[in-house]
Amino acid sequence: MPKAIYPGSFDPITYGHLDIIERAEKIFDDLIVGVVENPRKETLFSPQTRKELVEEATSEEGINVSRVITFSGLLVNCAKKYNRKSIVRGLRANSDFEYEFQMALTNRDLAPEIESVFLMTSGEYSFLSSSIVKEVKGLGGDVSSFVPQVVERRLVEKFDLK
Numbered sequence: 001m002p003k004a005i006y007p008g009s010f011d012p013i014t015y016g017h018l019d020i021i022e023r024a025e026k027i028f029d030d031l032i033v034g035v036v037e038n039p040r041k042e043t044l045f046s047p048q049t050r051k052e053l054v055e056e057a058t059s060e061e062g063i064n065v066s067r068v069i070t071f072s073g074l075l076v077n078c079a080k081k082y083n084r085k086s087i088v089r090g091l092r093a094n095s096d097f098e099y100e101f102q103m104a105l106t107n108r109d110l111a112p113e114i115e116s117v118f119l120m121t122s123g124e125y126s127f128l129s130s131s132i133v134k135e136v137k138g139l140g141g142d143v144s145s146f147v148p149q150v151v152e153r154r155l156v157e158k159f160d161l162k
Helices: 015-027 047-060 075-081 094-110 130-138 149-158
Strands: 003-008 030-036 067-071 086-091 115-120
Touching (some): 003 015, 003 075, 015 047, 015 115, 030 047, 030 075, 047 067, 067 075, 075 086, 086 094, 094 115, 130 149
Parallel strands (some): 030 067, 086 115
């Protein structure tokens, strides 16, 4: 039974993330979505809210994940804790590849028994990032084609938009 973890900040979760989750669910029998808690990184939403949004968004989109967790510290330590042998990462562009390649090699040095698995994002999401979603919504724009309704509602609340 192949087990994997798909980590990310998910601040907030987008259709691009959901695309990777849905496709990874077809490959792995047991997929954990891991919401990263990084106190050095400023996020719009708290780790608990991001976890809830992942749970609500996957439910809204009809995607079944084994579980959603929050974690801090090294990803490979989290993967070991939950008996994961694969780390799923999504790739959008060359810039993603360079960063992810570096991280995969580092993770391999730290935990050679854990493999990184890369899924190319669907073309329609190749430009999409959480940063773009936050910027567009913060300026009052429509992000309904980028995120599920539950996420858009939370963004409206967060930015106090009516």
